[in-house]
Amino acid sequence: MIHNAIADKLDISKLFTNLVGSSSNIFRIADFGCSVGPNTFTAVENIQEAIQQKYLLQSHELHNSSSSLVMPEFQVFFNDHVTNDFNTLFSSLAVGKRCYFTASVPGSFHGRLFPNSSLHFVHSSLALHWLSTMPKELVDENCIAWNQSRVHYTNARIEVYKAYEAQFCRDMTQFLEARAIELVVDGLMVLIMPAVPDNVPLSQMHLGVIYDILGCVLVDLSKEQELEPV
Numbered sequence: 001m002i003h004n005a006i007a008d009k010l011d012i013s014k015l016f017t018n019l020v021g022s023s024s025n026i027f028r029i030a031d032f033g034c035s036v037g038p039n040t041f042t043a044v045e046n047i048q049e050a051i052q053q054k055y056l057l058q059s060h061e062l063h064n065s066s067s068s069l070v071m072p073e074f075q076v077f078f079n080d081h082v083t084n085d086f087n088t089l090f091s092s093l094a095v096g097k098r099c100y101f102t103a104s105v106p107g108s109f110h111g112r113l114f115p116n117s118s119l120h121f122v123h124s125s126l127a128l129h130w131l132s133t134m135p136k137e138l139v140d141e142n143c144i145a146w147n148q149s150r151v152h153y154t155n156a157r158i159e160v161y162k163a164y165e166a167q168f169c170r171d172m173t174q175f176l177e178a179r180a181i182e183l184v185v186d187g188l189m190v191l192i193m194p195a196v197p198d199n200v201p202l203s204q205m206h207l208g209v210i211y212d213i214l215g216c217v218l219v220d221l222s223k224e225q226e227l228e229p230v
């Protein structure tokens with residue numbers, strides 16, 4: 001998927017023109033919601049490999065122009081919440097095998113994290129579906145969207161679903177607005193997210209079953225006073 005997106009959508013010639021015109025020849029990649037690995041390392045390696053292949057494929061076009069192709073250095077930013085265990089993340093990183101420079105950028109990806117036009121490639125995999133906060137309607141007993149003891153909207157009333165939907169829309173808007181400022185012109189963003197097919201109840205999906213079971217476990221723990229009920 002990532003290889004195809006880079007091969008089809010990333011215009012290396014335009015990005016290269018911007019890079020050679022700058023003070024440094026650095027291609028910057030950011031992975032939002034990196035957790036502690038190793039999936040983030042695999043994704044970054046695939047991204048870097050695909051970009052290098054695209055550079056080589058377009059090298060003959062640049063060779064015939066006034067510019068000469070110079071493979072850029074790669075800088076990768078790993079982002080997650082400030083509570084993420086970045087020590088574990090970087091201790092798992094094989095220093096001798098990686099061909100890029102790294103840095104951590106702690107903070108919520110629902111807001112600005114980088115300077116204007118500083119990123120060439122944005123990646124996020126299985127992270128954006130997590131909400132920035134719980135919709136306040138869900139814990140208000142006087143609200144029709146009160147979700148009682150549920151931890152998800154499986155088998156809940158439509159008002160609960162709408163509350164989750166509204167919060168997700170707010171979060172995605174904030175994420176996309178921030179990345180629109182941080183991404184360079186002609187840069188690329190690849191977002192991988194779970195989804196539910198239209199007209200298929202979540203209760204019939206494996207995720208719905210999992211969240212129902214998780215909710216039952218949390219309720220039982222609450223009854224045993226192992227957890228404080230919400």
